[in-house]
Amino acid sequence: MLNPIDFLALQEIHSSLEDTPGSNFLLAWDFSSDPCSFTGVLCNPTTNHVISLSLGDPCAGAPGLTGKLHPSLSLLSELTDLSLVPGRVYGLIPPSLFPPPPSPLPRPLRELPLRPNPSIPLFPSLPSNPRSQLQSPLRLYPSSSTLSLISHPLPQPPLRHDSLRHRWQPSPSPS
Numbered sequence: 001m002l003n004p005i006d007f008l009a010l011q012e013i014h015s016s017l018e019d020t021p022g023s024n025f026l027l028a029w030d031f032s033s034d035p036c037s038f039t040g041v042l043c044n045p046t047t048n049h050v051i052s053l054s055l056g057d058p059c060a061g062a063p064g065l066t067g068k069l070h071p072s073l074s075l076l077s078e079l080t081d082l083s084l085v086p087g088r089v090y091g092l093i094p095p096s097l098f099p100p101p102p103s104p105l106p107r108p109l110r111e112l113p114l115r116p117n118p119s120i121p122l123f124p125s126l127p128s129n130p131r132s133q134l135q136s137p138l139r140l141y142p143s144s145s146t147l148s149l150i151s152h153p154l155p156q157p158p159l160r161h162d163s164l165r166h167r168w169q170p171s172p173s174p175s
Contacts, residue, residue, distance in 0.1 A: 002035050002043060006050045009075040010035050017055065017067035020087055025057050025065065042081075049078035056085025065089050073097070 002010075011031060019026050029038050035050075036043035042052035053076065056064045064087020073079070074094035082097070 001048060002050070003048045005075050005077070006043075006048075007031075007035060009070075009072040010038075010041065010050065012070045012072040013053075013055075016070035017065045017089065020063040020066050023057065023063035023065065023087075025055075040083075044078060047078060050076045051078050052081040052083075053079060054081075054083040054085070055089065056083075056087055058083070058085050063087070069093065 010029075014026055014029050014031075017026060025039065029035070035041055036048075040054035040056070041050060043049065044051045053073075056062070062085070064085050066088040067090075069089060069091035071092075071094055073082075074096040079097065082093070
């Protein structure tokens, strides 16, 4: 059974959003059953917390949702993946989903897929220069349809030093 705080957070998120005409996405969220079985909700079976939340039907051409993101999104303490599908969802993504400075990354949001959405911008809560406020690097990789937030550096390919070995020599020290 889902953690009670996550259960209440999902109820508040549900109450702040609506299906657009032609969508039945939220209609299927019946809180008399386990929310871990809801479309778009993925739970950790060991801790019974929500780890992934996809708001809306990802099928091409599917109607989206409308409404304001509820601040209770920040209560989903193990949430690492959040997906907002086309529609008219607006509001701030709670800053608590991003690592606070200067602490280590306690629960990194790894990926935030954003598809074309004619809504109010979602990122006023992000710092203008996130690197200056983070101890650990947070990498932003935008593409045409996805903005990924990676909480660790990607492995770099080994550098080949053979060709540079003898090209640089330290200056001789003055005698």
